[in-house]
Amino acid sequence: MIMKPLVIGDIVARVPIIQGGMGVGVSRSKLAGAVAKEGGIGIISTAQIGYDEPDFDKHQIESNLYAIDKHIKLAKEISEGGIIGVNIMVATKQFDRYVKAAAEAGADVIICGAGLPITLPELVSGYSTKIAPIVSSVKATSVILKMWDRKYKTTADFIVIEGPHAGGHLGFTKEQLEHINELDYDTEIKNIIECKKEYETKYQRKIPVIVAGGIFDQEDIKHVLELGADGVQIATRFVVTKECDASEEYKKAYLNAKEEDIKIVISPVGMPGRAILNPFMDKVKIDRIPVKKCFNCLEHCNPKDTPYCITKALIDAVNGNIENGLIFCGDNVHRLKEMTTVKAIMDELKF
Numbered sequence: 001m002i003m004k005p006l007v008i009g010d011i012v013a014r015v016p017i018i019q020g021g022m023g024v025g026v027s028r029s030k031l032a033g034a035v036a037k038e039g040g041i042g043i044i045s046t047a048q049i050g051y052d053e054p055d056f057d058k059h060q061i062e063s064n065l066y067a068i069d070k071h072i073k074l075a076k077e078i079s080e081g082g083i084i085g086v087n088i089m090v091a092t093k094q095f096d097r098y099v100k101a102a103a104e105a106g107a108d109v110i111i112c113g114a115g116l117p118i119t120l121p122e123l124v125s126g127y128s129t130k131i132a133p134i135v136s137s138v139k140a141t142s143v144i145l146k147m148w149d150r151k152y153k154t155t156a157d158f159i160v161i162e163g164p165h166a167g168g169h170l171g172f173t174k175e176q177l178e179h180i181n182e183l184d185y186d187t188e189i190k191n192i193i194e195c196k197k198e199y200e201t202k203y204q205r206k207i208p209v210i211v212a213g214g215i216f217d218q219e220d221i222k223h224v225l226e227l228g229a230d231g232v233q234i235a236t237r238f239v240v241t242k243e244c245d246a247s248e249e250y251k252k253a254y255l256n257a258k259e260e261d262i263k264i265v266i267s268p269v270g271m272p273g274r275a276i277l278n279p280f281m282d283k284v285k286i287d288r289i290p291v292k293k294c295f296n297c298l299e300h301c302n303p304k305d306t307p308y309c310i311t312k313a314l315i316d317a318v319n320g321n322i323e324n325g326l327i328f329c330g331d332n333v334h335r336l337k338e339m340t341t342v343k344a345i346m347d348e349l350k351f
């Protein structure tokens with residue numbers, strides 16, 4: 001078996017590997033640019049992307065809008081004409097403005113998770129940006145494709161299937177995640193691939209399917225390609241690279257993580273998330289951490305009763321305060337043994 005390029009309409013990635021968006025600040029221009037330069041698709045997370053802009057403390061939305069434009073353009077430069085996209089969580093406040101800013105800045109693709117991006121086709125209309133929902137079940141796939149078909153007479157340019165081994169927020173219940181081995185996820189992947197075929201026929205175009213979550217080596221890639229996928233999305237492995245935008249302490253936390261340190265945490269997003277056990281996680285298990293300041297991140301978060309401020313926890317982590325921050329990770333983080341480079345990972349995974 002040889003890897004085929006990933007073709008999304010008129011976009012062709014030499015290597016069918018998408019680097020998954022990682023917020024806050026873990027995948028910005030440096031990481032995304034490096035992955036795209038190696039022939040993959042580099043994804044910038046827009047989640048509080050402007051966290052280190054001088055005005056962020058007072059003007060979060062404007063800082064994020066400025067940083068979206070800045071990082072897309074920087075990543076394009078680094079990638080020397082590679083394919084650059086963004087990951088925008090549906091659950092974020094000002095979702096519409098972030099989508100439009102990314103399309104305007106020239107994002108080649110926009111991938112949306114943490115909710116179903118119902119209005120996405122309308123928001124990118126007039127731009128050549130390709131769009132993809134992140135789904136974890138046939139049910140979610142069917143709902144979003146049906147909605148886009150009915151409402152906008154269009155379909156997805158590609159689909160990202162995120163399985164239960166992924167990092168960050170997960171589209172599964174805590175109970176499902178406690179019994180991962182009992183989930184027959186290969187069948188779910190095949191069913192999702194079946195589900196999109198109706199729309200490929202209707203719209204006379206291919207809808208590539210990308211599988212994410214726990215992809216570690218060539219064998220994992222071959223396995224999902226055999227199931228019928230067209231590519232993979234990988235995040236956790238790219239954190240321990242020279243190019244990753246997180247602090248050195250964050251990367252060290254990944255290298256030091258043991259299998260028993262990987263836990264599920266509740267998140268103000270309303271979905272469970274996977275992260276590395278640390279004093280912060282212990283604290284939120286017992287009690288809520290009162291919010292001193294709201295950074296305007298989530299649409300449905302009430303600072304008065306949220307268990308903790310997810311923006312503060314993620315910014316603390318990316319800046320290297322690894323005891324008091326929230327360190328999202330995929331469940332293969334304990335297999336990472338050394339710092340590496342994006343090129344070394346891409347060379348290792350290509351076949």
Ligand SMILES: Cc1cc2nc3c(=O)[nH]c(=O)nc-3n(C[C@H](O)[C@H](O)[C@H](O)COP(=O)(O)O)c2cc1C
Pocket residue numbers: 019020021022023024026045047087089112113114134162165166167168169212213214215233234235236237327328329330331332
């Ligand atoms: C540190 C970290 C942060 C993440 N942040 C986001 C995010 O902001 N939005 C999102 O849709 N997915 C996010 N994810 C999920 C990844 O994009 C990706 O789909 C998933 O982690 C793939 O699984 P893997 O890490 O096992 O390769 C994050 C993952 C990690 C590890």
